[in-house]
Amino acid sequence: MTLLDVTGLTVTGRHLIVDGVDLAVSAGETVGLVGESGSGKSLTARAVAGLLPKGLTATGSVTLSGLELLGARERVLRSVRGARVALLMQDPFAMLNPLCTAGVHIAESLPRSPRPPSPFPPTDPGASPFGTVPADPGASPALPQGSGAAPTRWTRATRRAEVLRRLAEVGIDDPSVADRYPFQLSGGMRQRVALAAALARDPELLIADEPTTALDATTQHEILMLLRNVQRARGMGVLLITHDLRVAFELCDRVAVMYAGRLVESGPGFDMAKVPAHPYTAGLLAALPSATVTLSRLEGIPGGVPAAGDVTGTCAFAARCGQADSECTQERPPLREIAPDRHTACLYEVRPRPRAEPRAVTPREASADETLLRIEGLRKRYGGHVALGGVSLRVGRGESVGVVGESGSGKTTLARCVLGLVTPDEGRIELAGLDLTRRARGGGQAHRLVQCVFQDPTTSLNPSLTVGSTLAEAAAQGTPEGRLSVAELLDLVGLPASYAARRPRALSGGQRQRVAIARALAVRPALLICDEPVASLDVSVQAHVLELLRTIGRELGTSLLFITHDLAVVRQITDRTVVLFRGDVVEEGETARILDAPAHDYTRRLLASVPPTP
Structure with a gap:
């Protein structure tokens, strides 16, 4: 079932920024949106959530389970944000109030009154690297069992119990964390608290914008696995925005590649990583450093991302593409289907981009x-x-x-x-x-x-x-x-x-x-x-x-x-x-x-x- 359906999304300010993006996320699916800085990824996400900066306007269509969000009244958007669509941003310091404890952040994000036991299946502790998630998320004192009825208001005890349950869901089983301020937590712990707050109202869709960029490798891995486990347990849709292709291909069911405000390729992550269908995707893959071999030369894509408004009538990537010809600049290539669930905006079959050869390294041994x-x-x-x-x-x-x-x-x-x-x-x-x-x-x-x-x-x-x-x-x-x-x-x-x-x-x-x-x-x-x-x-x-x-x-x-x-x-x-x-x-x-x-x-x-x- 399609949860989020984006059709012809265009964002403009003084210039064109996002140019006719089509995107869909199903319930229980993780879709990655990747591309270099300046491609329009974050503004696409903000347009979906109705949080565009002043001076920018969005046209097209953005529906959430059939509800049109573009052009909706602010009252409607407020009822959707947090409750049905939640955002997890790159820097948890920017999301968390330094004057509030972790527990206060989560408590303020909870619904106005307790809800009946969660309909979502419990997270499987065996599938989690933490093993601290309660076996039954409905077993909290804040959510009485039996009739399924919930109390009409929070008490101090039930709210505290619910905060601790939410922390446990993101792998934090130490109750004292609820009483700590953001500056007293590590980067990974802050991101877990931010995720717990984002999930506090059980949203249908989570938009995660570069959620692991500033984290070290092990913490990044833990947060990504946490996102995967929570998403699967809840059947929640996730739109993951990142410039790290390794993260996107590891975590996402489908990946959409964005360049100069438009989509240039989309499809299952595994297929795309194996055989990219657009020269831009191939260039990004060739630029990835390897942890297993030392390369003789690190090859980046020459040039930079153009403004979307400067390339409306041509292939946006033509100026940086090694196989472009005159036909590529005559008109804008459409995003065409080349296989089931595989699309590309390139006119030709992509030639494999040669990767630099491994080199033997003899390290200096200084006397x-x-x-x-x-x-x-x-x-x-x-x-x-x-x-x-x-x-x-x-x-x-x-x-x-x-x-x-x-x-x-x-x-x-x-x-x-x-x-x-x-x-x-x-x-x-x-x-x-x-x-x-x-x-x-x-x-x-x-x-x-x-x-x-x-x-x-x-x-x-x-x-x-x-x-x-x-x-x-x-x-x-x-x-x-x-x-x-x-x-x-x-x-x-x-x-x-x-x-x-x-x-x-x-x-x-x-x-x-x-x-x-x-x-x-x-x-x-x-x-x-x-x-x-x-x-x-x-x-x-x-x-x-x-x-x-x-x-x-x-x-x-x-x-x-x-x-x-x-x-x-x-x-x-x-x-x-x-x-x-x-x-x-x-x-x-x-x-x-x-x-x-x-x-x-x-x-x-x-x-x-x-x-x-x-």
């Missing part, structure tokens, strides 16, 4: 006199929490070392200690013979020796400065003999010299990250610390940035300390890897050896959480 960074017995506590419990590692000159682990393992604290942003309680940090353990440490010399590339270039670049001003300001901090011009820095990261006149808001996410890398390299540092530099980037842009970092390491001899939770990225970028668990090093060695034959149970658990590469 004692080639060691650039040496860390010995580093300890750091925050109150009663041990962030680092005695970490020791080294990075050789020209070597790339990965630091992996779940959130809270101490990765970022380690980086901040090396950068001098945090003072360790014990231990020693030595970089190129300079003692960096205390902040009175050679000032400008230390600044020129080590630089950092952060996860979000939007917040690390000054929005009021042009790219040229940002790079010139950074280059002025270097030594005169090693100083690079703005044009040289832009060329180093593969950007035209004309970009010097642009401001960050005029750049794509990948272009902003390239500028951030150029700024970090402006002083010619010996060590570049990369703290999750590609975690928020689309897969094609990610491939470009990773290949850039590999090239810089080879050509400039810059050492990399690469912090990430993505083991596929570690495989492609690093020579050696250090695995952190709760502030301690549990395994280290050649990256290929650790990923092919992990010796520690924790490393094996990290690898098991990585979605398979199609």
Whole structure:
């Protein structure tokens, strides 16, 4: 039975953004909507929920079990949101009020009065990685058994019991979590609380917009399995929006690929991963890094996503497509059926996109006199929490070392200690013979020796400065003999010299990250610390940035300390890897050896959480 039926959805503001999207989600089905940033995925979801920003209008048809939502009165939409359609967003911090406890969030989302026992079948604890969901969701004191009648209002005791039952459904069996504030919870725990609140009124459809992007691999896996189990137990429809194809193909029954405001391919995820029917899908799949083999080159799709209004009468992907011809630009290719439940908007049969060949990697083994960074017995506590419990590692000159682990393992604290942003309680940090353990440490010399590339270039670049001003300001901090011009820095990261006149808001996410890398390299540092530099980037842009970092390491001899939770990225970028668990090093060695034959149970658990590469 079709639950959500979207027909000819068009979203416009000053420009065309979404251009005639057709989409359907059945009860009990998970449909993935994938594509690069700027494709229109999130605005499609917001149009479905009636939550478009001011200045944007939607036309077409959006029906939920036959009820037309587009053009409906706000009173009707309010009765649908939460009760029949719920949203789970990327950042639970943005969804949760920092002044309210987890229990208050869920309690406020509950229906006005208790309902009879849930008609949904209980979640199978054997199918859940948590095993904490009650066998009978109707057994809560808030939902009396027997006649099926429910009390007419909540009491303090019944509301509390219902909140705890809702937490148990998302794998939280610790009652004290209900009394904690968002800042007292981990990222995964916050996302579970946000999911419990979203499900509190038993919606028919859940729209999950990038719900795992900011989470580490094991937490991401747990949240995805949780979504799958809850969805199956409830018979709920799920529309999952993501730019991670591995997540979409692992979790979704069907996948729809969106590009420049329109759908270019749709079908069962397994079939699409095996034989993509559109060049864009093939390009995204070819750009995925592998956790099992090291590729000789990481290939992203050249160019960027055009505005929907600029490509209304042509194939939107033609300018980036290696097999496009003049016919592709004559008119807009329709979304045509090529097999049962398989559709593509390409005129031709897609030629397989060649994937780079695996390469044998011989990691550098730096001798004692080639060691650039040496860390010995580093300890750091925050109150009663041990962030680092005695970490020791080294990075050789020209070597790339990965630091992996779940959130809270101490990765970022380690980086901040090396950068001098945090003072360790014990231990020693030595970089190129300079003692960096205390902040009175050679000032400008230390600044020129080590630089950092952060996860979000939007917040690390000054929005009021042009790219040229940002790079010139950074280059002025270097030594005169090693100083690079703005044009040289832009060329180093593969950007035209004309970009010097642009401001960050005029750049794509990948272009902003390239500028951030150029700024970090402006002083010619010996060590570049990369703290999750590609975690928020689309897969094609990610491939470009990773290949850039590999090239810089080879050509400039810059050492990399690469912090990430993505083991596929570690495989492609690093020579050696250090695995952190709760502030301690549990395994280290050649990256290929650790990923092919992990010796520690924790490393094996990290690898098991990585979605398979199609």
